[in-house]
Each structure stands twice: as C-alpha cells, then as structure tokens.
Amino acid sequence: MISTHCSVVNGIYCHPWNTGNIGRGSTLHPGIDREAAVYRFAGMIPFRTVSDRGGFDLRPFLELHGYITDTWPDLHDRCSWQTVAGGSLLITFHGTDAGLEPVLLAAHLDVVPVEDAESPLWEHPPWSGHVAGNRIWGRGTLDFKSGAAAILESCQLLIQSGFTPARTIIIALGHDEEVGGNAGARAITDTLRGRGIERCSFVIDEGGYVYSFPWLTRDVAVIGLAEKGYATIEVSASGTQGHASRPAGRTPVGLVSEAVGLLERQSTPVRLCGPVLEMIRLTRRCFVPGSPAEGGDEALAGYMERWPEGNALVRTTLAPTVTRGSQRENVIPARASTLVNYRIIPGETVEDTLASVRLALDGLDVQVDVPDRDSLAEPSGVSPTDTDHWNAVATSLSRLCPDAVVAPGIFPASTDSKHYRSLSDSVYRIFPARLGEAGMAALHCEGESIGVDDYVRCVRFYTDVLERTCG
Numbered sequence: 001m002i003s004t005h006c007s008v009v010n011g012i013y014c015h016p017w018n019t020g021n022i023g024r025g026s027t028l029h030p031g032i033d034r035e036a037a038v039y040r041f042a043g044m045i046p047f048r049t050v051s052d053r054g055g056f057d058l059r060p061f062l063e064l065h066g067y068i069t070d071t072w073p074d075l076h077d078r079c080s081w082q083t084v085a086g087g088s089l090l091i092t093f094h095g096t097d098a099g100l101e102p103v104l105l106a107a108h109l110d111v112v113p114v115e116d117a118e119s120p121l122w123e124h125p126p127w128s129g130h131v132a133g134n135r136i137w138g139r140g141t142l143d144f145k146s147g148a149a150a151i152l153e154s155c156q157l158l159i160q161s162g163f164t165p166a167r168t169i170i171i172a173l174g175h176d177e178e179v180g181g182n183a184g185a186r187a188i189t190d191t192l193r194g195r196g197i198e199r200c201s202f203v204i205d206e207g208g209y210v211y212s213f214p215w216l217t218r219d220v221a222v223i224g225l226a227e228k229g230y231a232t233i234e235v236s237a238s239g240t241q242g243h244a245s246r247p248a249g250r251t252p253v254g255l256v257s258e259a260v261g262l263l264e265r266q267s268t269p270v271r272l273c274g275p276v277l278e279m280i281r282l283t284r285r286c287f288v289p290g291s292p293a294e295g296g297d298e299a300l301a302g303y304m305e306r307w308p309e310g311n312a313l314v315r316t317t318l319a320p321t322v323t324r325g326s327q328r329e330n331v332i333p334a335r336a337s338t339l340v341n342y343r344i345i346p347g348e349t350v351e352d353t354l355a356s357v358r359l360a361l362d363g364l365d366v367q368v369d370v371p372d373r374d375s376l377a378e379p380s381g382v383s384p385t386d387t388d389h390w391n392a393v394a395t396s397l398s399r400l401c402p403d404a405v406v407a408p409g410i411f412p413a414s415t416d417s418k419h420y421r422s423l424s425d426s427v428y429r430i431f432p433a434r435l436g437e438a439g440m441a442a443l444h445c446e447g448e449s450i451g452v453d454d455y456v457r458c459v460r461f462y463t464d465v466l467e468r469t470c471g
Helices: 033-040 060-069 075-080 145-160 184-194 254-265 275-284 297-303 308-314 350-358 388-400 417-423 452-470
Strands: 007-009 010-016 080-084 089-092 103-108 136-138 169-174 202-211 220-227 229-238 315-323 335-344 365-367 404-411 425-434 449-451
Touching: 007 452, 010 452, 033 136, 033 452, 060 075, 060 080, 075 089, 080 184, 089 184, 089 315, 103 145, 103 184, 103 404, 103 417, 136 220, 136 452, 145 169, 145 425, 145 452, 169 184, 202 388, 202 404, 202 417, 202 452, 220 275, 220 388, 229 254, 229 350, 229 452, 254 315, 254 335, 254 350, 275 297, 275 404, 297 308, 335 350, 350 365, 388 404, 388 425, 388 452, 417 425, 425 449, 425 452
Parallel strands: 103 169, 103 202, 202 425, 220 404
Antiparallel strands: 007 010, 080 089, 089 169, 136 449, 202 220, 220 425, 229 335, 229 365, 315 335
C-alpha cells in the first residue's frame, strides 16, 4: 500500500515519516573520519572485477575479498563470512534476538567493462580510484562498489561505537549483478534458505538516487518501491552470402534494419504505476514554469516523457544495442542480427512485450528469438509504505537530504533485488548519491565518479537506518 498523505509548509514537503523517532534514533555519526573512509573505498576500485555472461575470471573478486577483510578488520572479527558461488560474499552480523527477522543489505562487487581507458572523458584512469576535486574516480564508484564499501564502513562504525544489534544484519555482496545475478545473488538466496532463513524483515539494494530531474525545480530522493522488468530479444534475417557488388533483392542487414526501425517507431502506451503516480503527486508543485502543473497526472506524465529520464518512468522502453553482420565491407552476410533490450514497466509482462514485438514485425521476413531466457525478469511487485521499516528509511533520507523531496518511485533498470524479493515483500532500492544532470547515464559512463560528500552521506544513511531498525 502506498500512503498519499502529505502537506506543504512554506514550500517544503512534509511527509508523515518526517517526524517522530523510529527505533532508537541516530546521531548520523558526524564524527566519521571522512578521509580514511574515502580512501578505504577508493582502494576497492583498482580490482578489475568485470563480469560477463560468457564466463569470467574470478581471481580479481577473490583478491578484492582479501582487501575487504584486511580493510575492515573489526567487521571481519565480529561477523561470520562466507564466499558464495566462487565470487560473492555473504557476511552475517549476528543479532541478539533470534525472534526478529534479519535485515538484508545488498550491493555488488562486479562492474561493467571499460571500453576506452584512454578516452578524454576519463579525467583520471578508470581503475585508479583517484581522489581529486572532492570526487572519487573510476569504474564502480557509482555502480556499485560504493554501495558495498558504504555498507561495510557503516557496520564497522557501529561495531566501533559499541553497537550490538538485536536484529541480525546480513550483507550480501554479489559478483554478477551486471549480467543478471543468476550465479551470485541467486546462490546467496539459496544459501540463506539452507541456513533456515526464509524471510527477511526488509531489503535495501541499489536503485533510487538523488535525482535532478529536468522537469523539476528541486531534487528528489527516490526510494524505488519496484523495478522494471528485463528482456532482450534478437531480431535476425537470413539470405545468401555474396559479393557486395551484386546485391540480389532484400539483404539480411536491410531486413533487420527495417525491423529495428519499426520497433523504435512502435508507440508503447504510457502506464502510471502506483509509485510513479505518487512521485508525480508529491512533486507537483516543483514542476518547472511552463509545465502543466495544474493539470492532471496524465498531463504531467506527458510532460515528463519529453526527457529520457521521464520517459523511462512512464512506459516500457527499448534500445537496440548489439548488431552483427558481415566481417568485411565487401561481403553481404548470410545472416544479420540485432539485440534489442526492453525495460518493462510494472503492470506489463515479458509476454506482453514479446507479443507486441511479434505484432509489430508481422509480415516482415525476420525471425524473433530470446537468446538468453535466464536473463528474462518480470517487473517486480511494489513494496509497502505502511511499515516501520519504510518509515525508518524515509526518515533517514529526510534528515540527510533536507533540500530534496523524498518520494517513492521505481528503478528503471534491473538489480539483484529480483532474487532477494523472494525473501521479503519490503525491498527498498535507494543509495542517496546525487547523480546530477547526467541522471542514470552517470552509472556506466566514461568518467564515472562519485562526490566525496555523497559517499559519506551514504555511509551515514546505512548507519542511521541500522540504528533505527536493529537497535
């Protein structure tokens, strides 16, 4: 259930979770050693933990595990540690009350590849973890070694402060999230069940950030109550290999190109799922001048879809990504193909998407396949906002991001939380780092970096939530 009650006082949104104490409360640890915390995190970046669907080297992950145990020694001494599926880490900070369901904090150690390490957009080398200009630079600084480090840092802070949790804290660090999490997060879930842990009280994973949406005048700290589904299809066409000097009729490349054009021109309907509708209502008074701020929800959604960030929140999207054909410019290939990646809005299904593709391409001499059915993921269910755990997360965000509107929303990508959702209905996707004008494009970009202030805020966020819910 999504709560819709809020008020506005002097232009500041006052949510029901902005007042009162949840659990024991927190000082937000203002005395954190920022420099030491930042450099502990930066030391994770040089480990080239790149995941790949075709299998990948686990040695960098094991080396990173060694760095983690050496760098957060109090956590290592206090907790139980287990390597899962060859590259993931499962850390258990045992609580004193076995009757309380544990909390699960999720992050991942794998990163996407660096395609051009010499690109001028890399102000500092992508595997350096360089700290300069009040930022930490390198692949994984936003997605998502930062989350892993912030969780580890926050738990070590709690241990050093003498904190003993009543509720057990489970730290799940997957090693293949960027390729679906089917080895890491899935195995972690199975391992927990093997220990007799069938349910967690709530889960915090990556997903929501502090966004500077171009249609709003204020930043929004979005707690993802749901995430979009995932499907990649392959559109292919076959013909006869031949010399490029004498094409005969339609070529495979031409057919695939026409098919991709048809799909891109296909109009997927706007669908306002509950969390996005609530976000629109909470930010209505922050829409920029000239927007239909006094109009209905549909009018505001129509305004948002002018920008890629907004469009991704209100409909199923598609992106052609990988095209294959001939290896020579003077040879017509016998087969051409393009992969098209779909992100499916809650309320629709993978089968809905596949059916719409088949309908759009009906009559065109192409083949539609799903090359990797293990990668398919339905849109998630919607997490509740009428629980103490939601209140704890939202209250912490309100304290740490006082200039932002705190609002529910969805994450337009797919995370490891799709595997952890079987352990809890309450999955909150949030990492309160500011993405700036780049938005989601900042995550896999050349020049990936995170602000020092943002990283420290995230450490404080995890610390505060754990004190509120586990003390």
